[in-house]
Amino acid sequence: MVFDLVIRSRRAVLPEGERPAAVAVRDGRIAAVADHDAPPPAGAEVDLGDLALLPGLVDTHVHINEPGRTEWEGFATATRAAARGGVTTLVDMPLNSLPPVVDASALEAKRAAAAGRVHVDVGFWGGAIPGNVPDLGPLWTAGVFGFKCFTADSGVPEFPPLTPEGMDEAFRAIAALDGLVIVHAEDPAALTEPASGGYADFLASRPPSAERSAVERVVRLVERTGVRAHILHLSAADCLEPLAEARVRGLPVSAETCPHYLTLCTTDVPPLDAVSAEARPLDAVSAEVPPVGATAFKCCPPIRDAANRDALWAGLADGVIDCVVTDHSPCTPELKRGDFATAWGGVSSLQLGLPAVWTAARERGHSLRDVVRWMAEGPSALAGLTARKGRIAVGRDADLVAFAADESFTVVPGDLAHRHPVTPYAGRALTGVVRATWLRGEAVTGAGEPRGVLLSRP
Known part of the structure; x- marks a missing residue:
């Protein structure tokens, strides 16, 4: 067999571990994984x-915001960043x-906005909000990968949270589809308004x-309805115990966390008036846009202390947390101005x-194999x-990354x-x-013609 491309590496990260290998590509798929020095024609x-x-990494938590809020982010810019x-x-x-x-017509609008503009492959989640249970089936048929809901205010009025009764109704409907529900899990009864614009008061307003x-409410609903559920952007290590218990009981509940919860902690957040030269937004929106500074760290749920961060790493190592995704949630620099009570959280x-x-x-002693997992x-x-993405294995898409694992750089x-740096x-x-x-099998930098495709649920 003549291949289109062969990529050799002494550090190929394969499902069985890291070893020297030659990865052969034909018609966009991985056709062979051979010994490093094997001479397949190419x-x-x-x-x-x-x-x-x-x-290639798979990021299942990205807010692109187009159409409608394209000034926050768009398909061209987000997927260019993804490729890089x-x-x-x-x-x-x-x-x-x-x-x-939240309905099939909105999905079509989203697909139309993305068509021909994506540098990587892109799929779509649907939404579960009050009153749209009749729309869930058509969305599922149209190819969404699952349904997102909030238990607390989402930050935008057009995507309201579900009440406990609404969650029960939506979870039952999604279970009937054999679908997946993904949940922003914060109890509104435990949330308060920050007493000031400082980080300490913002953190106190969204406690573990x-x-x-x-999370405990979601677990109870999973047990009651049989739906598959996934907890989004887990920041509080206190949640690991009920999640681990759910696993022991065989309940279909999974969870993710994000790079900022694993790499940052409260002591990394600078004072509101401290802005380094590197933190200045260097975009072309306006030369008058002032530096953002500390509020670049604001997200919901919040970045917590170092002990909590250590416990999240333990949850990853133990398999209680299944994956790490970015929750890339951008906005304009203007919306990041102000303080921790008023700035956009993302x-x-x-x-x-x-x-x-x-x-x-x-x-912490983890390997590249762990990071790939x-x-x-x-x-x-x-x-x-899994039949197409996420592994270097025969039959998968030839989505691959050359990574200088020992080289350092400054952001x-x-x-x-x-869109907004x-x-x-x-x-x-x-x-x-x-x-x-x-x-x-085609090199992508985000600078050339977009080669990504729009994905539907398999």
Whole structure:
């Protein structure tokens, strides 16, 4: 067999572990995984030497916001950042765009906005909000990967949270479809208004008990309805106990966390008036836009203390947390101004997730194989894409990443490709540089013609 491409690496991260290998590509799929020095014929050959070869990452938690709030982020910019960060597949969240994806017509509007503009492969979540249970079946038939709901205020009025009674109704409907519900789990009864604009009061307004109470409610509903459920952006390590207990009981509940919860903690958040030169938003929106500074760290649920961060790492190691995804949630720099009581809550890290996690993981003794399990295999399994994505294995899409695992760099916001280069990682030293990304065997940088496709649930 003549292959289209062969990529050789002395550090190929395969399902069975890391070893030297030659990965052969034909018609966009991995056709063979051979010994490093095997001589398969190829139209082109790339020798990475000691650069690691990873499967393309899968990020199932990305807010692209187009159409309707394209000034926050758009398909072209988000997927360009993804490609540069080694993410070859992402699944877009149903809210922050207008209209939100809560019925089939809104999904069509989303697909129309994305068509021909994506540099990586993109799928879509649907939404579960009050009153749209009749729309869930048509959305599922139209190919969404599952349904997102909130237990507390979402931050945008067009995507309201479900009441406990509404959750029960929606969960039963989704279970009847054999669908998946993904939950922003914070108990509104445990949330308060911040007493001031400082970080300490913002943190106190969203305590770990709010997350745990909501997670426990989800677990009870899973037991009652039989639905498959996934907890989004877990920040509170207090939730690990009920999640582990649910696993022991065989309940279909999974969970994710995010790079910012694993790599940052409360002591990293600077005072509101402290802004480094690197933190200045270097976008072209307006030369008058002032620095964002500390509020770049604001997200909901919040970044917590170092002991909590350590416990999240333990949850990953134990398998209680299944995957790590970015929750890339951008907005305009203007919306990040102000203080922690008023600024938009969201961290933009789509391009930086891999080096951020790898930097912390290697310091804790984890391997690249672990990172691939958390950031490629786990998310692809969540979305039902394991037959195509997330592994270097015969038959999978040839989505691959050349990664300089020992090379360090300093995050400069102006180097980021998402629409507004605002990030809490500004000026931070990270280890691991994405040198090249291939989508179905074709090199992608985000600079050329978009090659991504729009995915539907298998």
